Amino acid sequence: MSAFAFQSSRVPLHSAFYPPILPSVPPLAPLLAPPNLLLCYIHGLDSSSTTWGPFLSVDAESAESAPFHRSFPSYAVDLRGHGQSPLADPSQFTPDAVVEDLTGFLSDVVSRPPFDPTSAIPPKVVVVGHSMGGRVAMLLAAKLAGALGSSLPFELTKVVIEDMDVKVRNKPPFAVTWEPPGGDFDRAFMSCDDCVSALIKSGYDEKRVKDWVVDGRIRNTQEEKWWSDVNPQTRALCYERILGSECGADAMEAIRAEEWQENVTLVVAGGTGPRGTVCDKESLEKMKRRLRGCDYFTVENAGHSIHKTHKDAFSSIIDGICRQVAE
Structure with a gap:
């Protein structure tokens, strides 16, 4: 083999x-x-x-x-x-x-x-x-x-x-953007509020984001930081190159x-x-x-x-x- x-x-x-x-x-x-x-x-x-x-x-x-x-x-x-x-x-x-x-x-x-x-x-x-x-x-x-x-x-x-x-899905149901320094979205945050705020500012619905805190996609880490499983930059790439x-x-x-x-x-x-x-x-x-x-x-x-x-x-x-x- x-x-x-x-x-x-x-x-x-x-x-x-x-x-x-x-x-x-x-x-x-x-x-x-x-x-x-x-x-x-x-x-x-x-x-x-x-x-x-x-x-x-x-x-x-x-x-x-x-x-x-x-x-x-x-x-x-x-x-x-x-x-x-x-x-x-x-x-x-x-x-x-x-x-x-x-x-x-x-x-x-x-x-x-x-x-x-x-x-x-x-x-x-x-x-x-x-x-x-x-x-x-x-x-x-x-x-x-x-x-x-x-x-x-x-x-x-x-x-x-x-x-x-x-089906080619090149039109996302809602627009998501990101504008942090360097063009990358850092998924580690100092607080849950910071994480939630960053995702909302990126275009996600507030209720959707707060639901992610409940289901664990936004969570506290051992380093006393908050982590987001969700990355708006990845979302855009997926629509452009996989779904779209x-x-x-x-x-x-x-x-x-x-x-x-x-x-x-x-x-x-x-x-x-x-x-x-x-x-x-x-x-x-x-x-x-x-x-x-x-x-x-x-x-x-x-x-x-x-x-x-x-x-x-x-x-x-x-x-x-x-x-x-x-x-």
């Missing part, structure tokens, strides 16, 4: 690790064997790995009834410029760079315990992407579904796209050309508006036609963040995928 040469511009991604919740019934010895599957969860725009916390967390009292997908190691990542991952050079923020970050992250993960890097059979990977993360998952699949995949220490087996289409480009449609065509579409799962919220999908109907129909053979699920009245509002339904879908892959 040849080595994959990563570019020097690769950004090390911060992640949250959710160890597998192992069933107590099977003999102990098989449980000690290296896992053959891992899951990687990707957040959407203006978000971070924290969005997956409620979905992946299982308390001790309910561990016996944990969903099947929690039998395997799970990682929620922060894409470059989001969460606790650095933005690095904005000029190098490209769809290919974001994919390379993820490819490198997964390669690093499977090179250390609990995985066995000496195994002749590489572990399988299921990638789940919400919103813009779903488009990133498609970009990853398009890159790894072809010849490149054979040079990596893991096998990308399935991608799940949660409420995202391939043809990369989603290009990825779809690459997946189709490699006949990999049966490994794609689309999960869309039913209806429109606050309790329905944000996806464009025409774009979704195009995806279903071009990715013929992909799995398609509609979760009615779920809203955009299906993994939050309809956790059990979304978990059931991920369970089915994992059972199929683990067979």
Whole structure:
């Protein structure tokens, strides 16, 4: 298996690790064997790995009834410029760079315990992407579904796209700007009020920003400073180079050309508006036609963040995928 040469511009991604919740019934010895599957969860725009916390967390009292997908190691990542991952050079923020970050992250993960890097059979990977993360998952699949995949220490087996289409979205729903010295947005602040004020001045709605204090995207750090997972500079770059480009449609065509579409799962919220999908109907129909053979699920009245509002339904879908892959 040849080595994959990563570019020097690769950004090390911060992640949250959710160890597998192992069933107590099977003999102990098989449980000690290296896992053959891992899951990687990707957040959407203006978000971070924290969005997956409620979905992946299982308390001790309910561990016996944990969903099947929690039998395997799970990682929620922060894409470059989001969460606790650095933005690095904005000029190098490209769809290919974001994919390379993820490819490198997964390669690093499977090179250390609990995985066995000496195994002749590489572990399988299921990638789940919400919103813009779903488009990133498609970009990853398009890159790894072809010849490149054979040079990596893991096998990308399935991608799940949660409420995202391939439409070019070059008109953000609201304008965001940033004007700090040097042109970069510093996500570390001396106080919560300073952080909230900076994001509001950048164009974010006040209620939205204050909600981020509650859900943890704005939080106090050990250094007695306040940190923002949200970066308005990253938002602008994402609209310009990922959401506002043809990369989603290009990825779809690459997946189709490699006949990999049966490994794609689309999960869309039913209806429109606050309790329905944000996806464009025409774009979704195009995806279903071009990715013929992909799995398609509609979760009615779920809203955009299906993994939050309809956790059990979304978990059931991920369970089915994992059972199929683990067979």
